[in-house]
Amino acid sequence: MGYTLDFGAILSGEHLRWLISGLRLTLELTLSSWVLALVLGVILVLLRSSGIKPAEWFVTAYVEVHQNVPLLVQVLFWYFAVPELLPEAGRIWLNERNSEFLLVMLALSFCFAAYMSEALRSGMRAIPQTQHEAGRALGFGYLRTMQYVVIPQAARLAIPPLINYSLLLFKNTSLAMAIGVHELTTQTRQIENDTFRTFEAFTVSTVLYLMISFVIMAGGALLERRIKREGR
Amino acid sequence: MIFFESVDKFYGSHRCLTRITAHVAKGEVVVICGPSGSGKTTLIRTVNGLEPIRSGRIVVNGQDVHAPKADINRLRREIGFVFQQFNLFPHMTVLDNVSLAPRKLRGLPREQAEEEARALLARVGLAEKANVYPGQLSGGQSQRVAIARALAMSPPVILFDEPTSALDPEMVGEVLAVMRDLAGSGITMVCVTHEMGFAREVADRVWFMDSGVILEDASPEEFFVAPRHPRARRFLADLRHA
Ligand SMILES: Nc1ncnc2c1ncn2[C@@H]1O[C@H](COP(=O)(O)OP(=O)(O)O)[C@@H](O)[C@H]1O
Numbered sequence: 001m002g003y004t005l006d007f008g009a010i011l012s013g014e015h016l017r018w019l020i021s022g023l024r025l026t027l028e029l030t031l032s033s034w035v036l037a038l039v040l041g042v043i044l045v046l047l048r049s050s051g052i053k054p055a056e057w058f059v060t061a062y063v064e065v066h067q068n069v070p071l072l073v074q075v076l077f078w079y080f081a082v083p084e085l086l087p088e089a090g091r092i093w094l095n096e097r098n099s100e101f102l103l104v105m106l107a108l109s110f111c112f113a114a115y116m117s118e119a120l121r122s123g124m125r126a127i128p129q130t131q132h133e134a135g136r137a138l139g140f141g142y143l144r145t146m147q148y149v150v151i152p153q154a155a156r157l158a159i160p161p162l163i164n165y166s167l168l169l170f171k172n173t174s175l176a177m178a179i180g181v182h183e184l185t186t187q188t189r190q191i192e193n194d195t196f197r198t199f200e201a202f203t204v205s206t207v208l209y210l211m212i213s214f215v216i217m218a219g220g221a222l223l224e225r226r227i228k229r230e231g232r
Numbered sequence: 233m234i235f236f237e238s239v240d241k242f243y244g245s246h247r248c249l250t251r252i253t254a255h256v257a258k259g260e261v262v263v264i265c266g267p268s269g270s271g272k273t274t275l276i277r278t279v280n281g282l283e284p285i286r287s288g289r290i291v292v293n294g295q296d297v298h299a300p301k302a303d304i305n306r307l308r309r310e311i312g313f314v315f316q317q318f319n320l321f322p323h324m325t326v327l328d329n330v331s332l333a334p335r336k337l338r339g340l341p342r343e344q345a346e347e348e349a350r351a352l353l354a355r356v357g358l359a360e361k362a363n364v365y366p367g368q369l370s371g372g373q374s375q376r377v378a379i380a381r382a383l384a385m386s387p388p389v390i391l392f393d394e395p396t397s398a399l400d401p402e403m404v405g406e407v408l409a410v411m412r413d414l415a416g417s418g419i420t421m422v423c424v425t426h427e428m429g430f431a432r433e434v435a436d437r438v439w440f441m442d443s444g445v446i447l448e449d450a451s452p453e454e455f456f457v458a459p460r461h462p463r464a465r466r467f468l469a470d471l472r473h474a
């Protein structure tokens with residue numbers, strides 16, 4: 001019986017600060033990627049239903065690529081390959097900053113945009129053509145009909161899958177460890193290295209991940225309930 | 233107000249409207265009737281450009297609807313449209329359904345748009361339903377809201393595609409009452425309907441369509457008392473026996 005649990009070593013002093021800064025970065029990464037993914041997802045779904053053939057092909061290919069290549073590969077691609085594609089000035093600009101955060105944020109956003117656009121598209125397809133016509137007959141153009149009539153209804157249907165993808169996005173921020181972003185998982189490893197308190201370190205981060213997952217799920221459930229109450 | 237000039241419409245190779253030439257004067261109420269599949273829905277949907285046409289011209293309020301450079305969205309604001317299936321927006325309250333277009337297209341501030349919308353709802357007898365969602369309305373109430381919505385941009389023209397066919401019989405009357413009221417208001421109305429009582433009472437002209445052609449364009453007296461075309465006679469006889 002050589003092992004006594006000691007959470008104190010982790011939940012105090014410098015280590016606690018590492019943990020908190022990791023948690024903060026994880027949340028920032030989640031939030032910024034989520035917003036960008038949603039915006040891109042909306043653009044993708046609009047392109048896909050625009051009736052412009054090349055745009056539709058592009059989106060189809062985009063979705064296939066991002067859903068079928070491992071996310072870790074996508075993260076590494078953004079980190080190692082994308083800067084190579086940039087002109088000199090862009091590379092310098094990236095190197096002068098801590099570009100890891102930005103690049104992993106883009107990787108997550110571009111990948112989850114694909115998933116979110118699919119969730120939105122299936123919601124969109126469930127809205128009958130007659131709703132579209134009703135908007136057009138009032139004098140709204142294609143985009144404004146989308147904005148006021150189709151998307152709000154499609155979004156309601158898309159909320160359950162969108163919540164799932166949000167959760168998945170949150171969990172996958174841990175991949176940022178692969179390129180040295182000091183988010184929660186990286187920080188946990190560091191604390192572990194520093195203290196040799198492996199069990200305690202991972203227990204603490206597991207609890208933190210779980211808590212945030214529960215918050216996301218509870219928020220989603222609340223949102224769904226509120227929308228259901230709004231009639232239909 | 234509405235001119236059809238030799239309008240042709242095809243679905244693929246199926247000819248659905250054949251050389252339609254007709255005219256609706258300002259303030260006139262025209263009822264279109266005819267057997268199912270004769271092209272009535274298609275015809276009124278060409279008036280606000282929901283259906284494209286192959287050839288010919290449709291001029292509404294002096295503007296060619298199908299001209300390549302026509303601003304169709306602007307034109308549609310001047311043409312109310314009431315669908316057979318209501319097509320209310322289920323995610324908005326009744327008040328929002330009616331005030332959406334004035335707010336977003338005319339740029340009215342919310343308060344003013346809502347005030348106007350409430351007045352329209354009162355006109356169709358549904359003032360107390362303003363804050364309800366469409367899912368909670370009966371068919372007749374839904375169609376009356378749809379009429380209020382179509383009137384919200386104060387269009388000089390309003391089109392109806394079988395507004396009472398999707399309703400339970402006991403609700404037909406309340407919708408026809410609103411339409412009757414509207415007919416007396418000076419708005420130009422084109423109604424596809426098989427409600428012959430309504431046609432007799434308020435129509436200025438009746439168009440009888442069959443196989444994509446307007447076979448008869450007559451006053452209600454002429455049409456109901458002495459329809460010229462044998463197919464119109466058969467249609468009226470079938471309606472009476474139905
Ligand atoms: N979207 C469509 N595609 C192909 N054919 C159609 C379409 N809509 C209507 N039609 C055909 O056009 C004809 C006229 O239809 P419609 O205008 O709906 O008639 P009505 O309203 O008088 O019943 C019918 O033969 C119908 O089958």
Ligand SMILES: [Mg+2]
Nearest residue numbers: 272273274394
């Ligand atoms: Mg029809």
